[in-house]
Amino acid sequence: MDHRFQVNLRGVIELLSHHLYSTPGVFVRELLQNATDAIRARQHLEPGHPGTVRVELIEKQDGGLPTLLFSDDGVGLTEQELHRFLATIGESSKRETLEARRNDFIGQFGIGLLSCFMVCDELLVVTRSAKGDGSTLEWRGRHDGTYAVRASEHPLERPGTQVFLIARPDAAEYFTAERVRQLTSHYGGLLPFPILLTADGGTETLNPAPPPWRREYASVAERRKALLAYGREVFNTEFVDCIPLRAEAGQVEGVAFVLPFSPHFNARQKHRVYLKDMLLSESAENLLPEWAFFVKCVVNAQGLRPTASRESFYEDSTLARARESLGQVLRQYLVDLAHGEPRTLQRLIALHGLSVKALALDDDDFFRLVIHWLPFETTLGMMTLGHYRQTYPTVRYVTTLDSFRQVARVAAAQGLCIINGAYTHDTALLEKLPRVLPDSQLELFSAAQLPQRFDELTPEEHQQVARLRQVALEALEPFRCQVTLKKFLPVEVPTLYGDVDDGAFRRDVERAQEESDELYASVLEGALAESPEEEQKPQLCFNLLNPVVRRLARVRDVAQLKLSVEMLYVQALLLGHRPLNAREMALLNRGLLGLIAARLDEDEGTGGVH
Known part of the structure; x- marks a missing residue:
């Protein structure tokens, strides 16, 4: 035996108000939609029918609750349609023609009229169908799920529908002239049919102009x-x-x-x-x-x-x-x-830069669209990637701010344009470049590559710096640092410390080893053993164009020369924003004390007179 589902109308209304609709005020939208659909349905029967929607706020003289009246001159409803469409949840008066003319109507679910019960307990619909016998019918529905249909004692002169809503006390805020005007204009401001509001003794058109x-x-x-x-x-x-x-x-x-x-x-x-x-x-x-x-x-x-x-x-x-x-x-x-x-595009990118970059990472099409317009910091100033690639066929970049600071001044002096990829998303964008644009060339740059572009010394200059080179090799051998001597700009820079690609990582691991217990230090040792040691050695490049380095090349006192080399090594680390390990901190302290002692010896030798 089959049974029918029982629908609790109060429960459905509760569901509508709390879960389906965002606010009770949408009842205005639902009534406007029904009126608009009715007008469009009549236009199918009578092409050229203009259509008008009227909204009237009826205030009670005795101070009672107001009534809101929505009227349209649309197609109206027959008695059969009243029973079928206003009393059956899920039906729509457009259902039969929906598939054939889906774009003609807004409402498609047959539940819109129920939204009115969020603001009133009783709903009166007065209608005359353009397809019927000319009679006017009344449908009176109540929030408890009961309704009645009868012939109206006040027949309508022409086809159309009127909907009367008497405000519920807790919804009276939706029945003021200001709120009705705001809601009606808000929802129906673009409708092609005139919407006339009568309130406060006057009538106005709420949608006078097209969008x-x-x-x-x-x-x-x-x-x-x-x-x-x-x-x-x-x-x-x-x-x-x-x-x-x-x-x-x-x-x-x-x-x-x-x-x-x-x-x-x-x-x-x-x-x-x-x-x-x-x-x-x-x-x-x-x-x-x-x-x-x-x-x-x-x-x-x-x-x-x-x-x-x-x-x-x-x-x-x-x-x-x-x-x-x-x-x-x-x-x-x-x-x-x-x-x-x-x-204008540059201003837009500057305004939405971080979001544009993030999107470019996620969307390849968008990446292709904007990547060449994105600005990047380089050793030669800010420039778009498009400008960069027009001048430099290979995109060279560093991934950290410390690496950029280390190479920026020297690279700029050599005319090298290196991109600072330390900012949010920049490295990821650059590394995505060859995958999305296969014709692009990308190179991760490091300070260790700079000496390859420096001027070599002449044979005579090699002889002049032989002692300095030997002392420097011996002094820095405990720190696994190689030594080169070349000529480069700017002349103010005496030395340049250059890491291989993973040099900064290795230094961090070594420092962590010194500060860790024996167990954790042994774990870190495995990280250092992954690549051959000779491939990981950094180098300190002395600049023979620098006056201090040229003077050092003439120093005969080996102890003084070694002390100076050690101090230049520490200075190069600090300028390269490299953290000092324990041995390098000891070197710095010893060097500072040595310089102080040498100065004191000099003062004592001259009797403190200058």
């Missing part, structure tokens, strides 16, 4: 000014720019506004979206591609499907195609800026 993207303008500048003014009115924000939007899929049109601040790239923007000129949602998130975080939109769609709550769009192939089309419009906007207004 700004449908209007004609004398110039592009005037259109931009009008769109930005509209964005300021809607979102109370001074936007940087505006982008007209259009997509054939879903019949979407509208405008995107470029934000004046940089949101997090994961914070998807909430857009104001209309469906068939009726406001659907102010917080729709699924209309644009995820990477379009830098814009906020107002759009109207004719061919997309709403969800059951009618507060967002249903995910289907049409929405996917519309999203892709709108993404192409935004990409083209960036491309046009790149070719026609590069300064």
